[in-house]
Amino acid sequence: MTSLALIGPGRHGTAIATLFASHGADVVLYHHRLQKAEIAARTVRARANGAEVTVAPSLADAVAGQELVVLATLWDSAQRAVIAELGELLAGKILLDVSNPLDVTAAGIVPRTPVEGSAGQFVATLLPANTAQAKAFSNLATAFIGESADLTPPAVLPFAADSAETAERIRPYLERTGWLPWLVGDISVSRELEIGGRYNRVHGRWGRSRLDETEMHTRFGPQVLLPETTSTR
Template structure:
């Protein structure tokens, strides 16, 4: 039975947890505010199919025994805090990042361009060595995550990864969700799968940011290859 840890289930994170649980993947949820974790768990359990949904009471328990950790907090400070708290407990795991370079302020949601070039590249700059790094779901509106799963033909889910090893792990999980994963490059290409990027702004068979495989091939060419790139779990790579 496949399982994942998901940290920080807000609206987007809860939708991703629902996607996995509705396709038979066990989900271990953690939120630093337990009432939010309870709310998210109830929403995920409502759609789960042959999957367990559990609440972890601390970060270490959430990631223990998990190969894939999905980080769905806001970017920058919350990510720094999670990574600092987990430290070497992330070693040997793959972190799937879904962040966008957006700040939530009293005045609303405000874009903040990262110095590194993208939210994905920012996260890469603070990840400890020995942690695989991939990015997906940032290009999708929250409503699209479950709405467009299990289409025929499948909708394409673009993702980036830091190595061929990371790519294989992430692809195996994404293929369970009713989407067709499509590698579009290394972490240096993160901006293209973030808000405003080429895979967010494009319109396809199923609407904005959702192409089928034929459309994807015409739009951006065949899938990328990271063959020969050293594993992100022995060091960071872009």
């Protein structure tokens, strides 16, 4: 729970890496363009709180020894490529998907509707057996990730997981970020955690997408109980 790998440090991914590093977690960054990873690392190091921020030369090096792998690439083809290259190296790890079903084109950002129902459910079809999956941060604007940590009372971070076991494995990572993690369901509810979903549209004490514990319980009920074991893929 003191380190993680983050693959794809664009704006959103860099904000997530900074959130963890600013709360003392070591972060290993990987981008297929080394220069982009180095630029992101400088940004993260500037906010790191006693944490080590390194750049990995390969995907395999990035995930080696890590329990948590944050996949922060664009969705679809980039996710396919990363997960296919890592393959069985993901076995036993938790993959935290933070994506939204958006295509970046010359004409701008274009929303898509995955046939699986959501970007999170799409990712589930790609993962090798014995890889745990969680979903979080997709409902948040990039600027909210850091600025809404460590509030009093804390802002709620809704997340999904493929089982109770996965939820309890990832919960300590999320707790150390200064947010209050709140399990809202399994991966089938990913759509509600993505742009346009109810956890993205809702307004609370701290603004859009950011409720306190009382507001979360009033609007959406208590945290969800999931089956213990991750389903076999």
